[in-house]
Amino acid sequence: MSSFGVFWLLEVGLNMRVNLQRLCMVRVLVHAGVIAVLVTACGEQGSNSQALSDSLVERSGPACPTSEAPAFIAIAGGRFIMGSERGYPEEAPEREVSVGAFALTTHEITNADFSRFVEATGYVTVAERAPDPALHTDIPREALVAGSAVFVPPTGAEYWWQFVPGASWQAPEGPGSDISDRADHPVVHVAYDDVLAYANWVGGRLPTEAEWEFAARGGLEQAIYAWGDTPPHEGTPRANTWQGLFPVINDADDGYIGSAPVGEFDANGYGLHDMTGNVWEWVAAPDRQSNMGLIKGGSFLCSDNFCRRFRPSANQPQELDFSTNHIGFRVAFDADCGAEPEA
Numbered sequence: 001m002s003s004f005g006v007f008w009l010l011e012v013g014l015n016m017r018v019n020l021q022r023l024c025m026v027r028v029l030v031h032a033g034v035i036a037v038l039v040t041a042c043g044e045q046g047s048n049s050q051a052l053s054d055s056l057v058e059r060s061g062p063a064c065p066t067s068e069a070p071a072f073i074a075i076a077g078g079r080f081i082m083g084s085e086r087g088y089p090e091e092a093p094e095r096e097v098s099v100g101a102f103a104l105t106t107h108e109i110t111n112a113d114f115s116r117f118v119e120a121t122g123y124v125t126v127a128e129r130a131p132d133p134a135l136h137t138d139i140p141r142e143a144l145v146a147g148s149a150v151f152v153p154p155t156g157a158e159y160w161w162q163f164v165p166g167a168s169w170q171a172p173e174g175p176g177s178d179i180s181d182r183a184d185h186p187v188v189h190v191a192y193d194d195v196l197a198y199a200n201w202v203g204g205r206l207p208t209e210a211e212w213e214f215a216a217r218g219g220l221e222q223a224i225y226a227w228g229d230t231p232p233h234e235g236t237p238r239a240n241t242w243q244g245l246f247p248v249i250n251d252a253d254d255g256y257i258g259s260a261p262v263g264e265f266d267a268n269g270y271g272l273h274d275m276t277g278n279v280w281e282w283v284a285a286p287d288r289q290s291n292m293g294l295i296k297g298g299s300f301l302c303s304d305n306f307c308r309r310f311r312p313s314a315n316q317p318q319e320l321d322f323s324t325n326h327i328g329f330r331v332a333f334d335a336d337c338g339a340e341p342e343a
Contacts, residue, residue: 218269
């Protein structure tokens with residue numbers, strides 16, 4: 001298999017079944033009566049990383065919040081048991097990890113937050129640009145168009161992820177959609193370059209996976225979920241996840257079919273909202289050789305019968321230069337910037 005993955009062509013109407021738990025992303029393009037399914041295998045090593053390496057700029061100095069930074073909470077850090085033996089294989093082994101003091105935004109970065117960044121800088125997101133052919137040599141150039149992946153509930157045998165040309169953070173479902181009534185929802189359709197650009201603008205950085213997991217646990221040692229061991233679908237909803245049989249029935253017992261406004265659900269022990277569900281969150285774990293990063297937290301599409309990655313220890317690989325309507329982020333700051341950590 002090549003650096004991007006397998007390019008399959010299927011006749012329209014062919015019954016397609018793909019195990020997404022073994023894959024990182026599936027792009028579905030419909031053109032001239034043919035479905036093009038582009039599948040990325042997790043952990044696949046790439047051969048051409050120069051273009052990606054040139055585009056990624058990590059912060060080299062202290063990450064201290066500017067006046068544009070959203071509200072954040074300082075966390076003292078400490079030692080904790082990272083990972084789990086009760087989840088997916090990649091979560092193991094459980095190991096003791098030390099995390100220094102840091103700060104994290106209290107909620108996911110919102111459309112309003114990101115709008116201020118774009119208005120101030122003129123930034124154009126990855127989804128609003130055509131993909132770099134150097135990173136995807138297996139794909140015909142005519143198929144490399146600006147757009148992003150959108151979840152579309154299936155009505156039959158069709159697959160639920162569709163690559164929608166023109167979908168972006170400003171048009172989450174594609175052309176004709178907008179965010180006029182979603183200012184307080186998490187920004188989505190953001191790739192790794194996009195979240196780095198925003199983080200740099202507010203003086204921050206992305207949290208490491210260990211920082212993110214430490215923060216998500218909220219002080220609870222080895223609990224399955226961010227609030228304890230009770231599953232999110234039992235009792236009063238604790239997060240924005242999928243209730244029902246994914247991907248066809250969403251009972252929306254939590255009040256939402258898609259993303260929810262940030263802060264709608266109770267904060268964890270550190271005062272952080274939405275560390276479970278709502279949207280996946282990027283962490284600072286890029287593998288530039290394979291064009292893969294890491295996301296954590298699960299999303300509104302995670303259910304008890306599929307994904308089940310709405311736990312602090314869980315994670316999922318994600319292409320650095322690709323985005324979806326269920327991936328967002330939050331920003332971390334260093335502790336030596338004057339903020340007092342939580343006890």
